[in-house]
Amino acid sequence: MSCGTALLMVMTFYDRLFVQDTKDGYNKPMTTKTAKLLDDLDWDFADTPMESGVHTIHPYPAKFIPQIPRQLIQLFPPKSNSVILDPFCGSGTTLVEAINTGLDTWGIDLNPLACLISRVKTTQLPQSLDFAAEATAQKARQCFTAGDVQIPSIPRLDHWFKPEVQQSLAALVTEIDREPTRAVREALQVTLSSIIVRVSNQESNTRYAAVENTYTAQDVFSQFKNAALTINRALLTLSDNLFRRLGHATVLNRDILAIKPEELPNNVGLVITSPPYPNAYEYWLYHKYRMYWLGMDPMEVREREIGARPHYFKKNAQDETDFEKQMHTCFQLLSQVMLPEAKACFLVGRSIIHGRVIDNATLLQRAAEPAGFIVKDVVTRNIPTTRKAFNPTHSKINREHLIIFGLQ
Ligand SMILES: C[S@@+](CC[C@H](N)C(=O)[O-])C[C@H]1O[C@@H](n2cnc3c(N)ncnc32)[C@H](O)[C@@H]1O
Numbered sequence: 001m002s003c004g005t006a007l008l009m010v011m012t013f014y015d016r017l018f019v020q021d022t023k024d025g026y027n028k029p030m031t032t033k034t035a036k037l038l039d040d041l042d043w044d045f046a047d048t049p050m051e052s053g054v055h056t057i058h059p060y061p062a063k064f065i066p067q068i069p070r071q072l073i074q075l076f077p078p079k080s081n082s083v084i085l086d087p088f089c090g091s092g093t094t095l096v097e098a099i100n101t102g103l104d105t106w107g108i109d110l111n112p113l114a115c116l117i118s119r120v121k122t123t124q125l126p127q128s129l130d131f132a133a134e135a136t137a138q139k140a141r142q143c144f145t146a147g148d149v150q151i152p153s154i155p156r157l158d159h160w161f162k163p164e165v166q167q168s169l170a171a172l173v174t175e176i177d178r179e180p181t182r183a184v185r186e187a188l189q190v191t192l193s194s195i196i197v198r199v200s201n202q203e204s205n206t207r208y209a210a211v212e213n214t215y216t217a218q219d220v221f222s223q224f225k226n227a228a229l230t231i232n233r234a235l236l237t238l239s240d241n242l243f244r245r246l247g248h249a250t251v252l253n254r255d256i257l258a259i260k261p262e263e264l265p266n267n268v269g270l271v272i273t274s275p276p277y278p279n280a281y282e283y284w285l286y287h288k289y290r291m292y293w294l295g296m297d298p299m300e301v302r303e304r305e306i307g308a309r310p311h312y313f314k315k316n317a318q319d320e321t322d323f324e325k326q327m328h329t330c331f332q333l334l335s336q337v338m339l340p341e342a343k344a345c346f347l348v349g350r351s352i353i354h355g356r357v358i359d360n361a362t363l364l365q366r367a368a369e370p371a372g373f374i375v376k377d378v379v380t381r382n383i384p385t386t387r388k389a390f391n392p393t394h395s396k397i398n399r400e401h402l403i404i405f406g407l408q
Pocket residue numbers: 060061062063064087088089090091092093094108109110111114254255256257273274275276283304305306307
């Protein structure tokens with residue numbers, strides 16, 4: 001039997017054990033119609049067409065299928081004067097779904113690129129993005145032709161970007177920084193970020209292998225303008241219904257472990273989130289060169305990113321007990337800002353650390369209870385096998401758990 005088959009058998013056995021154990025262990029299940037609805041609903045969304053519009057403007061690892069927060073908002077509708085919070089908002093899927101229902105929402109993320117994408121996805125533009133991109137590309141092309149371009153200092157730049165691609169990207173960055181309207185400038189930054197891996201020598205979003213790249217500087221300017229057209233069209237869907245009141249999104253670029261309750265609204269009516277977890281996805285690494293080009297520091301993010309792989313492979317390495325403590329801090333914060341009847345919905349998968357399978361769902365439960373939470377229900381969903389990560393063992397994990405917590 002191969003190691004892979006053995007591991008799969010252990011994981012399958014473990015999964016059965018987990019579901020049985022935890023289901024039995026939930027001594028206070030929801031007794032209402034909601035519990036039945038929650039269990040009966042389809043959470044796999046295997047046959048649902050791929051989402052289009054604003055959710056697709058920029059890639060992000062392990063982002064929510066929008067139907068998950070959408071269905072949770074319908075199932076646990078918060079009071080109209082409360083807010084929806086995502087303490088690990090990533091690319092802002094929860095925030096988009098919240099504003100579409102007319103509710104105000106708050107998102108927190110350590111990663112500045114995540115926050116940038118979240119803000120852009122939830123902000124209506126005062127002018128057309130494709131016109132702004134056309135003007136930016138035109139000025140950048142002039143600077144490129146005149147050789148008037150300052151290349152930023154980025155590690156291993158020559159390895160990952162051809163010289164003319166470097167010059168065209170640098171010219172675009174300079175011109176974008178000159179855009180005076182913040183919402184337009186940020187939308188242009190997301191546009192640029194969305195094409196960076198494509199025009200680089202990097203093989204794919206989840207593989208740092210250098211490959212031959214045929215893109216010219218002119219191709220970079222064209223890619224930028226085409227991406228702006230697509231993003232502009234997607235952002236227009238935010239305002240396509242005149243009768244719909246959009247909620248307002250506030251995005252905090254912070255480490256969740258350092259936030260005080262006073263910094264958040266104290267009327268959180270629903271929490272929907274998918275937390276980072278040990279040795280799984282690496283958000284700083286996925287976005288490393290995008291961040292460098294936008295003047296952000298991925299290495300600084302890596303230090304504080306919960307679950308990042310390097311934390312588990314160094315002297316005095318972290319393990320799952322550190323994750324439990326980090327999640328406990330997060331639940332303590334939530335318990336102080338949530339309304340008494342509010343639910344906190346966490347979607348989490350398992351991890352593998354040094355060959356050991358880590359049951360993050362049980363760790364979350366252990367972290368939440370001392371902070372005053374009880375598990376109301378749990379559903380297991382299948383993850384599509386197409387989901388990719390830098391960490392190959394993580395790509396093999398095909399189940400995750402949606403845990404609904406309530407305050408005691
Ligand atoms: C699973 S992703 C969230 C994806 C999101 N649901 C979406 O749809 O895009 C987890 C997020 O946790 C963030 N994160 C990791 N450590 C953090 C910390 N200490 N404070 C705040 N956010 C953190 C990562 O940057 C990442 O965006």
